[in-house]
Amino acid sequence: MMEEVNEVSVLSVHGHSITVTEALKEGDALTFLIVSEKLSGTGEYPVDRTYEDFEWLQQHLFSQEAVPGIHGVIFPPLPAKAQVNASSKVLKQLGFLALGEWQPYCKALETFLRQVAAHSILSKNKAVEVFLTSSDPPGRQKVKKNIFNRLSQAVEEMRKESHKDVDEFFQTQRDHNLTLTVCSKTAAEKFLDVVLTEQKVAVACGHFSAALHLCVEPGEDPDKQAFSKTCVKLSEVFDSIKKNMMSVAENDISTLGVGLDLESRYQEAEKEMLFRRTCKLVELENARRNAEKAKPVKKAAMEEVKKATETEFKHICEVAKQEVHISSPLRVSSHLFRPAIALLGEEVGGVVSI
């Protein structure tokens, strides 16, 4: 069991080899089996983690106050908590990830871990190493609250969201991101609707096929026989239509569905980062104003604060710029999109061999 881990370390596994192989049900909760290849090539680290462990990791990543400009990092999004008998609200929130027997969910967790491991700043946190390699479950105490927790709760901070930026680049970025967040969320939702309806159609085809089978009548009557034969044939056709529909839906989920889901969550993460930066900007402007207006007694202190804030802000902007450029959302998710769309095409082509 480890306490707050703030030391810097180097990851001893290949980031791209991290795999979430399975989700096991234990009562109401899910346990995930994770395997990562050692850098040294001498084997693997298999570990099992619960969702709380993931949260632990995330908290540690959030609370790296010592790292300059940490607020400028776009944190890889962690999917919402999954439960075995989830309520409909939770299922709705999970969207695609709730489908397909947790396969997409495992994929999402896997992507999270890989992104963390690949991140130049985040991978250096010891918590990551511990998470991926330690056979003991990492500490599960609640880490102290930090700005990240407060983010979605602060109502008065919403005002700051529309605060005009000093930097044109970031202003554009913010505007752009706002649109993208909405669009990608909508697209993901609509696609979920499509996939769910595909499944419904498949089920209905199955019912029709079964009902046709009931129409088969025994008997010598040639009319009856003709009718029965027709019914059987048609029943078979619809059975295969059903199977095809189901596999189309499955593919949709595991490719475009997951891709869109990731895209929309990523946009949210970027939005939060930009918001943190904006908050800092507001803070900085306040500090400057205070420093100007301060009475000589307080002036020195205010200047200190101002300087500190300026530095912080500078760091944030530097990190943010890098983040935005390197992990431009599309490029991150396009490697998912591409196989997504391509697979979709092939799958539908394969469907036609009725």
Added chain:
Amino acid sequence: MADTASDPPPERTDFHEVEDGKDLFPEPADAQESQPASLPAEDISTNSNGPKQDSLFDEDPEDLFAEATEEVSLDSPERDVLLSDGPSPAITPITPPTSVITPRIGHAHDDMFTHSSFDEIEEEEGGDSFDIHINVSDPEKVGDGMNAYMAYKVTTKTSLSLFKMKDFSVKRRFSDFLGLHSKLASKYLHIGYIVPPAPEKSLVGMTKVKVGKEDQSSNEFVEKRRSALERYLMRTVKHPILLKDPDVLQFLESSELPRAVSTQALSSAGLLRMVNKAADAVNKMTIKMNESDAWFEEKQQHFENLDVQLRKLHMSVESLVCHRKELSVNTAQFAKSTAMLGNSEDHTALSRALSQLAEVEEKMDQLHQDQANADFHLFSELLGDYVRLITAVKGVFDHRMKTWQKWQDSQMLLQKKREAEAKLQFTNKPDKLQQAKDEIKELEGKVQQGERDFEQISKTIRKEVSRFEKERVKDFKTTIIKYLESLVQTQQQMIKYWEAFLPEAKAIS
């Protein structure tokens, strides 16, 4: 009605005419109006085998062969049964008011009943193949507000000599169709013919149309109705007897048709229908028929089963249609949102291309869903039609039961009268005795008539059922083939679209 007891094969046209001694053609007076006033839809009065029958019989002055009688025109095993089951020799053509002369071409080869006279008649008809095609098209809204209605153009293309022209059309409204059906039903159902049911009324649908909403659902409704009306007419004329019915001919040909007001739901006729229906339901429960003919029992069971199966099928098809519609709606929405996503992503030209393409593809998908949906409508409508047809079939069976009941009733009455007469013999009341004897004579006639009616309706039903079964198989096969063909086409289109898209997708890295 002359009782041509010596007439084993029941179709001797000229023979019968002569015997009858009736002058066929100038009987327009009481025959013209196709409403046999004495035959309300559901109730068969016991006097119906009297003079009223004649009027029916002479109904069709323009048809040269009006007196020709019903003829077994189907090459089904039932005919053998008919030949051998030795009904009473009094199989006279009491019932069919108009008739079919010849076997349709295609059945002629194994027609054991064809006599030389029939060959002649056949040739006189011009060696018709079944060549009539009816189109219902151009729905037009006439009038405004709640009095508005849709007028449909009914076009008939035929080479049958039955019709005056080869190609003609008239305008009809929905209540005209209902009127036609009610006339046919009142004439034929009680003697065992399966009259195809007309499409159902729909208050909701029509109100929308009347109110003038020019939207998707009311267009769909009109289209559905148009197609249903077309199918209804085609089914009706496919029936050899119904085709020759003057009402049908009038419906197809004459430009003006008297408005059929009794089809309105709330009219007195409508209420009468409802009352009759209820009475029938009660009667059905109380009639216990001694079914001497296993064929009928089996067939009835068969139709019960079929009814259940078809209803189930119908339900699953409806739900499938509904889901497909939903799918196409959702696909459309997804296409829109993808388009928006594509438009907002300007990081890379490639990513924009991706989104746009995805959107195009989804639009195609939607078109295809619509197409599949329309095809399903084919199925759904077909099944709905058959569910209603089977109701008509069951109704015909019920009529047979009623006929039997009538026969039994008159037989019992006869028995009673005979007993009463026997008693009267011992008293000394000559006039009462005479009266009793007269009544008995009358009743004996009735009993015989009842028996004949029963035999006739049984025979008719057998024929009708086998014709129905054939049609059913044919109908289903055709629809299924149509559906499968269009399905294959749709899928091939889809492959093409996705294949076109694939290289674009691959180029996105």
